[in-house]
Amino acid sequence: MARTFTAVVFPEANRAELRQLIWNLLMNAVQSIPEKGTVEVSLKRTADPVGAALDIRDTGSGMRKEVLQKVFEPFYTTRERGTGLGLAIVRRIVENHGGKIQLESEPGQGTVVAVWLSTSPRTGLITAHAVSEVEG
Numbered sequence: 001m002a003r004t005f006t007a008v009v010f011p012e013a014n015r016a017e018l019r020q021l022i023w024n025l026l027m028n029a030v031q032s033i034p035e036k037g038t039v040e041v042s043l044k045r046t047a048d049p050v051g052a053a054l055d056i057r058d059t060g061s062g063m064r065k066e067v068l069q070k071v072f073e074p075f076y077t078t079r080e081r082g083t084g085l086g087l088a089i090v091r092r093i094v095e096n097h098g099g100k101i102q103l104e105s106e107p108g109q110g111t112v113v114a115v116w117l118s119t120s121p122r123t124g125l126i127t128a129h130a131v132s133e134v135e136g
C-alpha cells in the first residue's frame, strides 16, 4: 500500500489533536477501499473566513444514507474490528477548534470528507495535494 503524507501546519490548533483528526480520516478512507482505489488529500487556504480547507476523497465503498446519518455516533461501526470512535473523535476535535465538517458519500462510488478549520492570518500553511494509490 502506498501512502503519501504531507506536513501541515495549523498554528492555532493543537498538534496532537490535528494529527489524530487526519489519521482517523485517512484510516477510514483506506479501510473503505476493498481492493484497489485512490485516496486524495487536498489542503487549501480560505480567505473569508481565514482558515484551511482539508478534503479527503476516497474511491471506496461509500455509505448508504442510513449509515451516513449515524457515523458520528460514538461506537457506531460497520467494521468487524472497528470501535466506532474515529469520527466521534474527529467531530469533537473540529468542534473544539470552531471548525466545520461535512461528509458526502455515494454507495459504490466513494466518500468526500470536507473539514474546515480556522487559522491565524499569518499562518505558514502550505497548500498541498497528494494522491495515493491503495492496493489491499
Ligand SMILES: Nc1ncnc2c1ncn2[C@@H]1O[C@H](COP(=O)(O)OP(=O)(O)OP(=O)(O)O)[C@@H](O)[C@H]1O
Pocket: 024, 028, 029, 032, 058, 060, 061, 062, 063, 067, 071, 076, 077, 078, 079, 081, 082, 083, 084, 085, 086, 087, 088, 110, 111
Ligand atoms: N471513508 C469512508 N468510507 C466508507 N465508510 C466510512 C468512511 N468513513 C467512515 N465510514 C463508516 O462510518 C463508520 C464509523 O466510522 P468511525 O471512524 O467512527 O469508526 P470505525 O472506522 O468503524 O472504527 P474506528 O475508527 O474506531 O477504528 C464506519 O464503520 C464506516 O461504516
Ligand SMILES: [Mg+2]
Pocket: 024, 027, 028, 085, 086, 087
Ligand atoms: Mg474509523
